[in-house]
Structure formats: structure tokens, C-alpha cells
Amino acid sequence: MKGIRRVLFLASAIVLSGSFLWAADPDFHQILRTIDAMQDFGGLDYSAVYTIVTQKPGEKDSTTQARLFRRDEHNQFVLLIMLPEVQKGQGYLKIDENVWFYDPESRKFNHSTMKENISDSKAKNSDLSKRHLEDDYEIASTSEGTIGKFPVWVIELKAKTNEVSYPKTRLFVRKDETMVLKQEDYSVSDRLMRTTLMPKYTRVGDKLLPSMILINDELNKGEKSQLTMTEPSIARLPDKVFSKAFLEQVSQ
Amino acid sequence: MKTVMTIALRNLSRQKKRSFLLGGAIAFGIMIVTIINGFSGSFVENVSENFSQLLAGHIFIDGVEKSASGKDVSIIRDDAAVSALLLDAKLPVKYVNRRSSFNGTLIFEGKKVLQDVVGVDLGNEKFLKDRLVLQSGSFESLPKDRQGVILSADIARKLNVQIGDRMLVQLKTATGQQNVGEFTLEAMSVNPGLLGSLSAYANKDYVNELLNIAPNEYQQMGIILDSINQIDPAADRLYAAMKTKLNTFERKKADSGQGNPLAAMMKQSKTETWQGTKYRLYTLNDILAQVQQIVNALNIASLVILVVLFLIIMVGITNTFRMIMFERIKEIGTMRAVGMQKNEVRDLFLWEALFLAIGGALAGLVAASIIMGALSLINIGMNSPVFILLKNGHLTFKLIPWQVLANVAIIALLTLLAALFPARNAANLSPAAALGTTK
Numbered sequence: 001m002k003g004i005r006r007v008l009f010l011a012s013a014i015v016l017s018g019s020f021l022w023a024a025d026p027d028f029h030q031i032l033r034t035i036d037a038m039q040d041f042g043g044l045d046y047s048a049v050y051t052i053v054t055q056k057p058g059e060k061d062s063t064t065q066a067r068l069f070r071r072d073e074h075n076q077f078v079l080l081i082m083l084p085e086v087q088k089g090q091g092y093l094k095i096d097e098n099v100w101f102y103d104p105e106s107r108k109f110n111h112s113t114m115k116e117n118i119s120d121s122k123a124k125n126s127d128l129s130k131r132h133l134e135d136d137y138e139i140a141s142t143s144e145g146t147i148g149k150f151p152v153w154v155i156e157l158k159a160k161t162n163e164v165s166y167p168k169t170r171l172f173v174r175k176d177e178t179m180v181l182k183q184e185d186y187s188v189s190d191r192l193m194r195t196t197l198m199p200k201y202t203r204v205g206d207k208l209l210p211s212m213i214l215i216n217d218e219l220n221k222g223e224k225s226q227l228t229m230t231e232p233s234i235a236r237l238p239d240k241v242f243s244k245a246f247l248e249q250v251s252q
Numbered sequence: 253m254k255t256v257m258t259i260a261l262r263n264l265s266r267q268k269k270r271s272f273l274l275g276g277a278i279a280f281g282i283m284i285v286t287i288i289n290g291f292s293g294s295f296v297e298n299v300s301e302n303f304s305q306l307l308a309g310h311i312f313i314d315g316v317e318k319s320a321s322g323k324d325v326s327i328i329r330d331d332a333a334v335s336a337l338l339l340d341a342k343l344p345v346k347y348v349n350r351r352s353s354f355n356g357t358l359i360f361e362g363k364k365v366l367q368d369v370v371g372v373d374l375g376n377e378k379f380l381k382d383r384l385v386l387q388s389g390s391f392e393s394l395p396k397d398r399q400g401v402i403l404s405a406d407i408a409r410k411l412n413v414q415i416g417d418r419m420l421v422q423l424k425t426a427t428g429q430q431n432v433g434e435f436t437l438e439a440m441s442v443n444p445g446l447l448g449s450l451s452a453y454a455n456k457d458y459v460n461e462l463l464n465i466a467p468n469e470y471q472q473m474g475i476i477l478d479s480i481n482q483i484d485p486a487a488d489r490l491y492a493a494m495k496t497k498l499n500t501f502e503r504k505k506a507d508s509g510q511g512n513p514l515a516a517m518m519k520q521s522k523t524e525t526w527q528g529t530k531y532r533l534y535t536l537n538d539i540l541a542q543v544q545q546i547v548n549a550l551n552i553a554s555l556v557i558l559v560v561l562f563l564i565i566m567v568g569i570t571n572t573f574r575m576i577m578f579e580r581i582k583e584i585g586t587m588r589a590v591g592m593q594k595n596e597v598r599d600l601f602l603w604e605a606l607f608l609a610i611g612g613a614l615a616g617l618v619a620a621s622i623i624m625g626a627l628s629l630i631n632i633g634m635n636s637p638v639f640i641l642l643k644n645g646h647l648t649f650k651l652i653p654w655q656v657l658a659n660v661a662i663i664a665l666l667t668l669l670a671a672l673f674p675a676r677n678a679a680n681l682s683p684a685a686a687l688g689t690t691k
Binding site: 188 | 319320321322323359362364420422424425427428429430431432433462464522
């Protein structure tokens with residue numbers, strides 16, 4: 001009888017520990033959805049100033065300052081360059097799937113993409129727009145790791161289509177709170193192209209956004225950009241901000 | 253009339269030095285203008301020939317697909333239909349090549365260069381081998397190394413790469429994804445000057461892999477015809493055939509007055525949506541539409557030079573003929589006294605001017621022919637930065653007969669105009685006053 005009790009106890013312990021382990025493995029799709037939602041302002045407008053300092057070996061550091069305006073509900077995006085002086089007034093406008101680049105010197109709008117680098121930095125327009133991880137990628141594998149003192153989930157993503165900039169990306173997401181601390185982007189040939197670190201976050205309304213982003217170019221060693229976000233706001237923006245006329249007007 | 257003409261000729265030979273200087277001025281003017289016209293005449297032909305060898309085509313066909321998100325993807329997956337149409341159209345085809353290409357960044361030890369890399373099948377690209385002058389390395393080594401690349405010496409110098417060095421290449425695939433590959437420098441071509449960014453060649457197989465397209469797929473079909481003069485009619489025939497069987501972009505021609513025809517065609521794909529592959533046909537003439545504008549500018553410049561030169565020469569001619577009139581004032585008086593009419597005196601001066609103009613123009617044309625002949629004998633070489641203007645390393649000149657005749661006619665007219673006023677004055681002299689004039 002005592003033996004049967006011992007077996008039952010052991011069996012229950014195994015089942016309980018198994019279920020505990022099962023519970024410890026989170027829903028990674030939910031994590032992706034949370035990351036997407038964390039930076040999606042939905043019906044609210046979002047604006048901020050981004051200062052991008054880019055370092056390249058043998059060159060003087062360059063600083064670009066740009067004001068970002070977003071209306072995520074309508075998939076609208078405006079990035080207006082304020083510094084350096086020679087590029088002042090240049091800007092990107094995204095309405096639905098169309099992206100234009102405006103050059104005040106030629107006073108012309110040219111078709112562009114969100115994959116374009118901002119000025120001569122390592123940051124792309126898409127780094128500042130809302131993310132679509134859940135739509136664009138599927139989970140290839142998951143593992144555990146640490147970034148600094150934080151335990152993280154390492155989620156390897158594979159692009160669902162061949163139109164996403166990076167066909168493979170690895171996210172290092174904090175376990176205790178859903179925050180991407182590091183991201184590695186890989187080429188089609190599976191070569192690490194860039195590493196993005198997000199050491200600081202700030203709350204904007206009920207959203208959590210990285211206030212500092214460090215982007216390392218893994219192909220051109222030593223080339224990196226640091227993005228610092230300031231003046232975040234979710235105040236309502238005038239509709240005219242998301243128009244070609246706005247870029248033309250502010251550049252004059 | 254005959255007597256007047258004979259006297260005019262005799263008068264010219266009486267003052268040989270003066271006639272020689274005046275005729276020389278006319279000859280110089282016509283020589284300069286003829287050389288410029290000759291150069292611009294062969295400009296389009298030489299530039300077109302050289303471009304056709306580098307781009308490997310007189311007629312080009314691109315395939316464009318729309319991706320799920322509406323972006324253009326440049327690709328020809330299956331060219332059976334296009335090849336069949338090409339065969340049916342019975343064009344004077346010398347050969348057909350199939351190329352893929354991308355614009356990427358070559359990276360080597362901290363140095364970067366933006367470069368167009370063309371994927372070629374060197375086995376079939378005879379024209380390329382004939383045109384591309386290698387400074388080091390060989391064509392044979394490229395097919396042996398799948399990841400081999402030929403760069404211009406200038407680009408290799410910028411990257412500081414030597415034969416055998418491996419470099420990275422960063423590019424976007426056909427669908428716009430980021431990709432990285434590696435190239436080994438197998439050969440260096442002589443710096444092609446203006447076309448430096450067009451001059452990197454790699455194996456098509458590897459370029460396709462980097463573009464993430466299948467080995468049998470490609471992006472552009474280039475058709476080389478027997479002669480560059482057959483481009484437009486051949487393209488018209490092929491386009492007409494393609495339009496009936498394939499989904500084809502509307503063709504914009506160089507003379508359609510819609511700006512750059514190629515840019516206009518590229519714009520079309522941005523505004524249209526379709527299923528499957530849509531084909532775009534364009535020609536070397538469309539690509540080089542702006543070259544014709546350069547030629548037109550050169551021709552206008554030469555005409556302006558001609559007119560300006562002759563306005564200066566006209567002043568000289570007018571002064572000289574006024575001087576001649578005063579020198580021959582007694583002679584004019586005598587001729588008028590023995591019965592020569594006013595208009596005959598005027599014609600005498602005008603015939604003299606006309607003979608001077610024709611003589612000068614002929615001398616100018618002869619001098620221009622000698623100079624053009626001598627210049628075209630100099631072998632500048634195909635490794636010159638100005639090779640694009642040359643034919644097999646030589647400058648060539650092509651004169652259009654009507655243009656030469658027009659230049660001579662302009663000169664004759666302006667010379668007559670310059671001599672007209674002194675001629676009229678001479679004709680209006682009264683015989684008594686002329687005979688009584690003391691110098």
C-alpha cells in the first residue's frame with residue numbers, strides 16, 4: 001500500500017512538474033503580438049524627435065536630426081529632416097503603401113521605400129515605423145539566453161514572404177517584461193548584417209518605445225548609429241501633416 | 253557676262269597676297285565648321301556602337317512582375333514565348349544574350365564602392381570579350397571561379413583589391429531583400445572612363461543566386477542585330493508581334509516628344525497593375541535619346557561659330573572691297589567711259605567676291621579633309637577614357653553632303669552680302685568723277 005502511495009506521489013510530482021514546465025514556455029506568438037502592439041499607436045497620433053549620431057572609421061561623426069510624425073491607424077508616416085543644414089527640409093512621406101522622398105532643392109517627390117536608410121545613417125525608415133512581426137514572420141525556433149543581467153527569450157523568425165528586408169531575424173526579448181533588447185538581422189545568404197540594441201525604453205501614453213537604439217553594421221565593421229528619441233508626444237496632429245503639401249511648405 | 257567673269261578672275265590673281273589672305277580667312281572658317289560637323293556626324297554612330305557592345309544589345313526586353321504588395325520585380329522566368337516571337341519576326345539577329353544585374357556595394361577592408369554588377373555568360377558574350385580590354389587577369393579564369401568578378405582598374409584601385417582578393421558584396425535581391433555575397437577578383441579591365449560604374453562582370457549563375465532567382469531565370473534579353481541601322485524597323489516588328497501575344501508595356505519612342513522614352517516606360521510600371529509577367533521593349537536609340545540632343549547642340553554650336561566667324565570675316569571683306577574700289581577708281585572710270593554699264597561694274601565686284609568665297613570654301617574643305625584624315629589615323633586606343641567616342645580606337649568623321657553644301661552656300665551668301673555695298677558704290681560712280689579722282 002505504501003509502495004502504491006509512493007508511486008502515485010511520484011507520478012503526480014512528474015505530472016505537476018511537467019505542467020509547470022509547460023506553463024513556463026510562453027506563447028511566443030503572443031509575445032510577437034505584444035511587441036507589435038507595444039509600438040502601434042492605433043487611433044492616436046505620435047510624434048518625436050530622433051537624433052541619429054553615426055560613426056564611421058576614418059570619418060567625422062555625423063549627426064542627423066529628424067522629426068517623426070505617425071498616424072498608425074491610417075498607415076501614415078512623415079519623417080522631416082532638420083539637421084544637418086544641407087539636408088534640412090528633406091523628408092519621407094508614407095501614405096498606405098506608397099512612400100515618397102521629398103528634396104526641397106529640386107522641389108520634387110520621388111518614389112522611395114521604407115527600407116531606405118535615413119540620411120547616411122545605419123537606421124532605416126522602417127526602424128521608426130510600426131512593426132508587423134506577426135504578419136511578416138513566422139517563428140522558426142526559440143531558445144533562452146541572457147543580455148547583460150536580463151534573462152531573455154531568443155526568438156528566431158523566418159520571413160513569410162520574400163518582400164521583407166531581412167529574411168531571417170533573431171529577437172532577444174526580456175522574459176519579465178515584453179521588451180526587445182537586441183535584434184539580429186540576417187541576409188538571404190544567412191549572414192549577419194546588422195545588430196540592433198535597445199538598452200533604454202520610455203513610456204509614451206500606454207506604449208513602450210525604445211528611447212535609445214544602437215545599430216551596428218556587421219558588414220562594415222566599426223560603422224554604427226545611435227538613435228536617441230526625445231520630445232515624444234501623442235497629441236493630435238493636424239491632418240495636413242500627412243500630405244505632400246506639408247513637406248513642401250515646411251521646407252520653404 | 254563671260255567678260256565680266258574673266259575680268260573678276262583676273263582681278264583676283266592681280267592681288268595674289270590679298271586674295272590669299274581673304275580666301276584663307278574663309279577657308280579657316282569652313283574648315284573649323286566642317287571638322288565639327290564631321291565629328292558630330294559620327295558621334296551618335298560611335299557612341300551607339302560602343303554602348304551596344306557594352307550593354308550587349310540593340311534591342312532590349314525586360315520582364316516585370318508585380319509582387320503581392322504591388323512592387324515591381326524585374327524577372328523573365330520563361331522566355332519561350334519571347335524567343336518564338338523573335339524567331340517568327342525573322343529579324344536580322346546576330347546573337348541574343350540573357351543577363352541579370354544588380355547595383356550593390358562592394359566592400360573590402362573598410363573600403364566601399366557602389367557598383368553595377370552584370371551577370372554574364374562569357375561563353376556566349378563574344379562582343380564583350382572583344383570590347384573589354386583587360387589590364388590584368390584573363391577572361392578564361394572567370395568561368396572557372398563561380399564567384400569571380402571582373403572590375404575596372406579604377407574601381408579595383410578605389411577598393412585597394414588585387415587579383416585573387418575576396419570582397420563582400422551587399423545588394424538587394426530581385427524582390428528587395430537584403431543579401432550578401434562574396435566575389436573574388438579574377439581580372440581587371442582598363443578604366444573605361446565615363447562608364448566606370450557599368451563595368452563589373454560576374455558569372456550569371458552566381459549573380460542569379462545573389463538576386464535569389466533560379467539559374468535559368470534572368471532579367472534582360474539583349475538582341476544584337478547585324479547593323480545598328482536596323483534597330484528601329486526591327487524593334488517595330490518585334491513589338492508589333494509581342495503586343496498581339498504577350499502582355500506588353502506601351503512603347504515610348506525617342507521621337508515621341510515625351511522626354512526620355514526609357515524613363516517614361518519605367519514610370520508606366522509604377523502606375524499599372526497586372527498579373528504574371530509584363531514585357532518592356534526598348535532600343536539602344538531610346539537609351540541614347542540624349543546623345544542625339546548632344547549632336548543637335550554640336551550642330552547648332554558649329555552653325556553659330558560659322559556665322560560669328562563670317563560676321564568678322566565680312567567686315568574684312570567689306571573693308572577690302574572698299575579699298576579695292578578706291579584703288580581701281582580710274583579703272584572703273586575707264587571701263588564706264590568705254591561703255592560698261594552700272595550693273596556690269598557691280599557684277600564684276602560680286603563675281604570677284606563669289607570666286608573668293610568658292611575658292612576659300614574649297615580650300616577649307618580640302619584642309620578639313622586632310623586634318624580629319626590625319627586625326628583618324630591616330631590610334632588613341634580602346635583603353636582611352638574617351639573610347640566611347642571612338643571607333644576601334646580611332647576618331648572618325650562623317651560629313652552629311654547637304655550640310656557641307658549648306659555651309660558653302662551660307663559662306664557664299666555672306667561674302668556676296670559683304671561685297672554688295674562696295675560693289676554698289678563702285679557701280680554708282682560717274683565715269684567723269686572716277687577719271688578725275690586723284691589718289
